[in-house]
Amino acid sequence: MADNALGRFLRARREATAPPATGRRRTPGLRRGELADRAGISVEYLTRLERGTDRSPSGQVLSALADALTMTADERVHLYRLIKADTNCFPPPPPPLRPTVQAMLDTLEPAAAAVLSPAGDVLASTARFREISGLDDELNLVRFAFTPRAKAHYPDWDQVANDRAATLRAAADLGDHAAAALAFELSLTVGAAFTDRYDAASSLPAATGTERWGAHLLVFETLYLAGEGEHRLMIYFSQH
Template sequence: MADNALGRFLRARREATAPPTTGRRRTPGLRRGELADRAGISVEYLTRLERGTDRSPSGQVLSALADALAMTADERVHLYRLIKAGAACSPPPPPPLRPTVHAMLDTLEPTAAAVLSPAGDVLASTARFREISGLGDEQNLVRFAFSPQAKAHYPDWDQIADARAASLRAAADLGDHPAATLAFELSITAGAAFTDRYDAAASLPPATGVERWGLHLLAFERLYLSGEGDQRLMVYFSQH
């Protein structure tokens, strides 16, 4: 990460955060010790982060710092991008879908259906899925579930958030690099709303069930596709 961008950002946010007392102070904002106490880390470690001698903090540490500094959603995204910019490599792209998988999706129209990667990336979908999913420009179901728009789209948001976090945890535990990378991202950008669910995930997400998307009540089935990539087909049937 060039020029210690992460350290400069953390220090700037610390100095811009109102201190707990109103007495006369030599330095603006929070002292390092005050921020360290709030985030549950040592002053020495915070000093290394701000000085750039440690540039690989865990998602848990960054989430704690973001909470302690009352970062906005945009600031949390920027914090994650600073870490991502300093990463040595990017996750490998998923393997391409077979033509027969695309043909299968065509035959499923007008049913809502999508092929997902283990990390929840939408690799292909029917027009009906794109119409009712609420994703917009987002291409990942898990990231969308922890976006500001998700609670308005999912009336049963808690249920869906639990399932999406469990799905990501299962993929990451099996060594899926994109899933682990997304979990790290969401630990920063979504904070405790994601990490509490991710850490508590003790079972696999349901392979079948019912979800509500907006005004749509949908029964779903998850089917695994043969071949590399551990891709799965999700099919959503409208319930009347």
């Protein structure tokens, strides 16, 4: 990240945040000590972040700072982009689908089905899945579950959000780099609505069950595919 963009952004937001009503002040916004107290970190650590001598804060620290600075959704996304721009640790792309897996998916038409990576990326899907999934231009089931439009799409959103977070946690705990990177992203861009569910995940996600997508009540089955990518095939059947 050129010229300590993260530190400058944090300082600018601190100075633009209304301070406690304690009389006349010589500096605008929050003092470092006040922000550190709100975020639950030390003044020394906040100073290192603002000066750029520490450029690798954890997602938990950044989320706490975003909460303490009452950042908007757009500001949280910008914060994540600043961190992303300062690292070369990007998850490798998932391995391509084997032709036989794609052929198996093709035979499932007109059922709703998709091949997913451990992190929830939709690697391939049937036309029916694309029609009813609500994803549009979003290609990750977990990220989609924490967008504003997901609450309208999933009548049982709270349970779906819990399940998606548990799925991501299970993959991250098994060392999937893309899942860990997505968890870091959502901890910043979504905040407590994601992190509370992610941190509380205490069981493996169900491999079969029911979900409601809009007006559709669906039964799903999960088939885990052989191969290095640890892909899974999700098949959704309409329940009448």
